[in-house]
Amino acid sequence: MAGSLQDQLVKAGLATEQQARSTKSKKRKQKRSGAQPPDAAQRQQAAEAAAEKRKRDQELNRQRDEEAKRKAEQIALWQLVRDNRIARSVADTAYNFTDGKALKRLYVSAAQHRDLVAGGLAIVRHDDFYELVPAAVAERLASAEPALVLVHNQPESEDGDDEYADFKVPDDLMW
Numbered sequence: 001m002a003g004s005l006q007d008q009l010v011k012a013g014l015a016t017e018q019q020a021r022s023t024k025s026k027k028r029k030q031k032r033s034g035a036q037p038p039d040a041a042q043r044q045q046a047a048e049a050a051a052e053k054r055k056r057d058q059e060l061n062r063q064r065d066e067e068a069k070r071k072a073e074q075i076a077l078w079q080l081v082r083d084n085r086i087a088r089s090v091a092d093t094a095y096n097f098t099d100g101k102a103l104k105r106l107y108v109s110a111a112q113h114r115d116l117v118a119g120g121l122a123i124v125r126h127d128d129f130y131e132l133v134p135a136a137v138a139e140r141l142a143s144a145e146p147a148l149v150l151v152h153n154q155p156e157s158e159d160g161d162d163e164y165a166d167f168k169v170p171d172d173l174m175w
Helices: 005-012 017-033 040-084 110-118 135-144
Strands: 093-099 102-108 121-126 129-134 149-151
Touching: 005 017, 040 121, 040 129, 040 135, 093 110, 093 121, 093 149, 102 110, 102 129, 110 121, 121 135, 129 135, 135 149
Parallel strands: none
Antiparallel strands: 093 102, 121 129, 121 149
16 A cells, blocks of 8 residues: 555546646645644734724724714704794894804894793704794703704793892982
8 A cells, every 4th residue: 555545546546636636736835835724822813803803893883873873863953943943924123143253133023023032932043044943942952952042032030039129219219
């Protein structure tokens, strides 16, 4: 039984000469390239690299989820303003307010002006425009995005902490 197993298989007719040569050439290529089975250190490095990649992927997914959530909240706020805005068809009174450092003017009706001053209505920024919305909507907007609410007058409450409440003002007082 001289010869290698490959030679014996070829002589027995179970393999061809070409198959025997291809396996010999594969072995030679592996020896030349230095390809050896991975040892424990290489497996450890591969496992660490996979864990690091998984961690990066999870962070990217978390950031994408947060961005999608933020966009969904923005769309919900935009729809809230769009659905609850109050039309200004008869606008004869100018209402002045500030947007940042700029002084802006919005024309409203007399009834809407009274409601704005009393706190029943509010002015909010909607894209590049300004809209009138009810006070309840303005409060919901302010809780989610305070920068959107530009004017929301709060009705003044009478405090019992007036330090001059005990003093009666004389009727005949002249300034």
